[in-house]
Amino acid sequence: MIYTVTVNPALDYVIQLKQVNRGEVNRSDNCSFLAGGKGINVSQILNQLDIDNTAWGFVGGFTGKELVRQLNQRHIVNDFVTISDVTRVNVKVHAEEESEINAAGPNITDQEIIAFKARLSDLQKGDIVVLSGSLAPSLPVDFYKELLPIIKEAGAEFVIDTTGQALLDTLSYKPLxxxxxxxxxxxxxxxxxxxxxxxxxxxxxxxxxxxxxxxxxxxxxxxxxxxxxxxxxxxxxxxxxxxxxxxxxxxxxxxxxxxxxxxxxxxxxxxxxxxxxxxxxxxxxxxxxxxxxxxxxxxxxxxx
Ligand SMILES: Nc1ncnc2c1ncn2[C@@H]1O[C@H](COP(=O)(O)OP(=O)(O)O)[C@@H](O)[C@H]1O
Ligand SMILES: O=P(O)(O)OC[C@H]1O[C@](O)(COP(=O)(O)O)[C@@H](O)[C@@H]1O
CATH class of the missing domain: 3.40.1190.20 (Ribokinase)
Incomplete structure (x- = not known):
C-alpha cells in the first residue's frame, strides 16, 4: 500500500481573469475551489495508474470538510486526522501571469499530532509513505524527520519531496x-x-x-x-x-x-x-x- 502524507493541505481558490490592475477593484471571469496539496496530487495520479493508496494528513473546519468531500468525489481513499482549526485556502490568480499566495496553515495541537502518529501503526513491510508539501507553522520543523524512524521500524520505505536542509536531514534514512x-x-x-x-x-x-x-x-x-x-x-x-x-x-x-x-x-x-x-x-x-x-x-x- 502507498500512503501519501499532506500535513498542510489546502483548498486552492483559483481565480481567472484577463488582467490584474493593482490597487483597483478587479472582477474575475471564473473561480473555483479545488482540493490541493502535494500529497493529494500524488494520490490523484496513483488513482489514475490504478495503484491502491490512502491519503493521510490533517483537515479541519468548513474548508477541510469541502476538501474531503472533493477527495471522496474523486474516489481518493483518505483517512485524515480532524483538527479543531481550519484548513488553509491558497489563492491562485491566473491572469496575464500566474501568481500564488499560499497561506501558512492551521494550528495543530499535540493531541492531533499524537493521533496522526497513531496512523503510522498501520504500516507494514513493503508499504511506501510519500511525504510532500509544506509543514503547518505549528508543527516542529523536523516533523518529517520525526516520522522516519517509525516508518523504517515498520519495514516501510519513504519518499520525500521537500527542499533545503529539511531534505538533507532525511537522507541518512535512505529515501527510496x-x-x-x-x-x-x-x-x-x-x-x-x-x-x-x-x-x-x-x-x-x-x-x-x-x-x-x-x-x-x-x-x-x-x-x-x-x-x-x-x-x-x-x-x-x-x-x-x-x-x-x-x-x-x-x-x-x-x-x-x-x-x-x-x-x-x-x-x-x-x-x-x-x-x-x-x-x-x-x-x-x-x-x-x-x-x-x-x-x-x-x-x-x-x-x-
Ligand atoms: N513544459 C513542459 N513540457 C514537457 N514536460 C514538462 C513540462 N513541465 C514539466 N514537465 C514534466 O514534468 C516533470 C516535472 O516538472 P518540473 O517543473 O521540473 O517539476 P516541479 O514542479 O517539481 O518543479 C518534468 O521532468 C517533465 O517530465
Ligand atoms: O505545501 P505548499 O508548498 O504550501 O504547497 C501547496 C500547494 O501545492 C500544490 O499542491 C501544488 O503546488 P506546486 O505548484 O508547487 O506543484 C497546490 O495545489 C497547493 O496549493
Missing part, C-alpha cells in the same frame, strides 16, 4: 527516491550549474548521502535519473504547457506507482516523466488517457 528540480538541486549545494555534468555530480552526492534514487526534473528540458549503478536521461515530451501546478508531484507519483509494481527504476522514471508532462499539458492534474497519450514520446536512455 527524491526529486529535486534543477533549481532546488543547485540551492541544496549553494551553487549554479554551468553544465549538466556538474548537475549530475551534485545529484550523485545525494546518493552518497543516502538517497536510493535521485530524479532531477527540469520542466520542459526533461530529466535525469541517478541510481547507484546507472545514469539515465529522458527528453521532455513536446506539447503546450498550460499549467505549472503539480507536474513535479505527478512525476513523483508516476515513479512510485510504477516502482511498487515493477521494482524497475528506469521504467518508473519513464512513467514519471510522462505523468509530469501530462499534468503540465492540462489545466488540472492529468488523467489516465492524457498520461497514455504522452507516454510514447518518452524515451529513457542510459548515459555513461
Amino acid at each position: 527516491v527524491i526529486k529535486p528540480n534543477h533549481h532546488e538541486l543547485a540551492d541544496l549545494f549553494k551553487t549554479t550549474f554551468e553544465s549538466d555534468q556538474e548537475m549530475l555530480e551534485c545529484a550523485r552526492k545525494l546518493l552518497d548521502m543516502g538517497a536510493q534514487n535521485v530524479m532531477v526534473s527540469m520542466a520542459g528540458k526533461g530529466g535525469y535519473l541517478i541510481t547507484p549503478k546507472h545514469f539515465y536521461h529522458a527528453k521532455a515530451a513536446v506539447g503546450t504547457a498550460v499549467n505549472s501546478v503539480g507536474a513535479g508531484d505527478s512525476m513523483t507519483a508516476g515513479f512510485v506507482g510504477t516502482y511498487v509494481k515493477t521494482k524497475d527504476p528506469a521504467e518508473s522514471f519513464r512513467i514519471g516523466m510522462a505523468c509530469g508532462a501530462a499534468t503540465a499539458f492540462t489545466k488540472d492534474i492529468a488523467v489516465k488517457s492524457q498520461i497514455d497519450a504522452v507516454l510514447p514520446q518518452i524515451n529513457v536512455e542510459e548515459i555513461s
